[in-house]
Amino acid sequence: MDKRQAIGSWLSGPRAAMEEAGADFGYRGEQLGLPEDGPGSLARPGRRLGALAVDWGLCLLIAYGLITDGYGQATGNWALLVFFVMSLLTVGTVGFTPGKRLLGLRVVALDTGTVHLGRAVVRTVLLCLAIPALVWDRDGRGLHDRLARTAEVRI
Numbered sequence: 537m538d539k540r541q542a543i544g545s546w547l548s549g550p551r552a553a554m555e556e557a558g559a560d561f562g563y564r565g566e567q568l569g570l571p572e573d574g575p576g577s578l579a580r581p582g583r584r585l586g587a588l589a590v591d592w593g594l595c596l597l598i599a600y601g602l603i604t605d606g607y608g609q610a611t612g613n614w615a616l617l618v619f620f621v622m623s624l625l626t627v628g629t630v631g632f633t634p635g636k637r638l639l640g641l642r643v644v645a646l647d648t649g650t651v652h653l654g655r656a657v658v659r660t661v662l663l664c665l666a667i668p669a670l671v672w673d674r675d676g677r678g679l680h681d682r683l684a685r686t687a688e689v690r691i
Contacts, residue, residue, distance in 0.1 A: 564675045568646060568687060578676060579641045579688045590635030595619040620664050628656030640691045643681075651686055659684035 565571070565578040592615070599614035600607055626633045631651055632642045643659070645651050651659075662668040662680035669678040681687055 565687070568675065570687065570689065575691060576689050579690050581672075581676060583639050583641060583690075584688055587633065587635035587639045587641055590638055591622070591633045592619060594634060595622060616664060620660055623663065624653075624656055624660045627651055627659065628653040636688070641688055642691050643686050643688050646685050646687055651684075655684045655686055659686055 563572040568578075571577045595615040595618040596611065598618050599611050603614045603618075604611045623633055627643050628651060631644065636642065643651050645655060659680050662683060663678075668680040668683070671679040673679075673682060677687055
């Protein structure tokens with residue numbers, strides 16, 4: 537292996553290096569029994585981040601317009617509380633937030649299909665902490681989804 541191959545494998549990551557060596561990881565969601573693409577397949581990170589941005593913008597707008605008189609630290613704190621309540625209530629009842637619905641996503645429980653309030657609490661608390669949502673597994677699910685035994689899928 538020359539230096540260019542070594543640097544290339546380092547830049548593309550360990551998964552690409554393992555695939556070059558012959559390992560077969562399958563597609564994202566295969567281990568969970570989800571389809572490779574189309575409705576019911578795991579949502580891509582870009583769409584998930586877009587839904588989060590829509591939800592956060594909505595919560596900031598609510599906090600700015602209805603709770604605080606101007607934008608400041610208090611507005612961000614209130615927006616987090618509004619996000620927590622909105623996410624908990626909407627994901628725990630219908631399975632999606634306004635941003636997820638707008639972008640065609642839904643949160644499902646892996647075993648039953650519907651997310652009950654207990655799983656929604658675990659998922660929302662960890663999502664508000666932010667760090668668990670930034671730690672992903674090989675399927676692209678965040679730690680908050682793994683611990684709540686949920687997955688974010690396309691509608």
